[in-house]
Amino acid sequence: MSDLAAPMKTSAPLSGVLAKALLSPFWLRVALLAVVLALLEFYGRVYADPAFMSPPSLIVKAFFTKIAPQEKILEALWFCVAQISAAYALSVVFGVLIGLAIGATAFSRTAFLPIILLLFAIPQVALLPLVILLFGLGPAAKIAFGFSHGVFPIIMNVVAGMRDVKELHLRAARSMGASRMETIRHIILPHAVPSLFTGLRLGMTMTLLGVILAELYVSTGGIGYYTRVFAESYDPAPLFALTGCLAIIAVTFNELVRIAQNHLTPGKRRSPTLKIPVKE
């Protein structure tokens, strides 16, 4: 639409403009969420058995009366945050290093990638009791289990990113006299960044899964203890509130990685490509 036509449009009724704004996907999503919450509130207050279900308003109240004042629970939540951070940091460092080592040459890739894929295909929950047996009930086991979940997606995506470099770019670098190290530094690594971030996001999801699985499995302390206490005492409001806290922690971690991705992916900073008209 041209700018000249814009003043004509303002004469349209305001309600129409408002309706258009409210029908945007974002506001419809907000409305959907509000409807779901309202339905839960209604169901929770009118029909549900209070031993199993709790309306959202009471869950928020339970957070302030039963979760926030208890320092032990807050400490357990902070422990959870620290374990996720540690497990993720280890996953990123080892995932990138192993990924670079495996992706460096075609030989190491064909030799070691199948081993990584085989290890990744193992359902790791089967190993959870073993990990607890080896590392004990403390944070070490949770960090180890989060790490073993998070490291594989990062390795695989680093290797995939390094593999998919266009042959043309490699040949151009070689013909201009680039050494092997220079090719890796200037061609392969920048090319692998978008794929690396895919791996980092998947790695975060998996790290969260690993740490939370281990937390729930160990029921003598930490989050797993409190969820069990609340569930067994048929007190759903604080259980939902605690779960909500964990969900907020998970969403925050995911968002941090996403924001990092948006800021650091080179595609956004790349200078605009020259468009040369081609005659057919």
Added chain:
Amino acid sequence: MERSSFATRSVQFAFLALVAGAWFLATETGSISALFLPRPLSVYAALERLVQTASFWSAVLVTLTTIAKAFAIAIIAGILVGYAVTRSKLATQVIEPVIAGLFTVPITLFFPMFILFFGIGTGSKVAYGATYAFFPIALNTIAAFSNMEQRYLSAARSMGASSFDTFRHVLLPGALPVLITGMRIGFFICFASVLGGETISSVAGIGRNIAHSAELMESARMYAWICFVILTSVTLNLMVYSFENHIRSR
């Protein structure tokens, strides 16, 4: 994947041999307690004893039926919801990010609620596995049906196809590869989450048996169960991949 040569195969073989050799040496020299890592032969003996017991097969049966139920529910719900959402462009724009966003949150978080709602029996694992597997199936169904090339649809319509004909001959064949990918991802997520649910809290099934052997410090039996799970999942992986290739190549 690239062709593997004799050299890469021997590297892989050497790696496996190294792991097996390290396991054998560490246990034979006694540098690691048998509680943490039993001898390979005693694990094999434990596995041999295990498969002869009736409780082994009943545990396997419990887990398999749980997975089958959860996967069936996830397929039906995922495909129905996914297909219904793609019928309107607005609904796709509104709902797809909600499903994708929810999927990045570990649903394991909500496992205590599943226990609260469905009890400690197999019901909670069916619900948990079905919920987990629902997301990849629904997301892939949405991707499959919303990325359809418009000109195929208008071509079908201009040639007078009814809406059922369009679905049968244009929409479904076009969507099938992505649908199958979603089902494969959903299946393995279902498998892992049912096992995880059984491990965390349950009364029967494979996961329960692994956790139980760990609690009793019966390491050989625990390793035998773990070996069984690993062998099963590797076999399942191979079967599913060859099934997928078979459908794709038709």
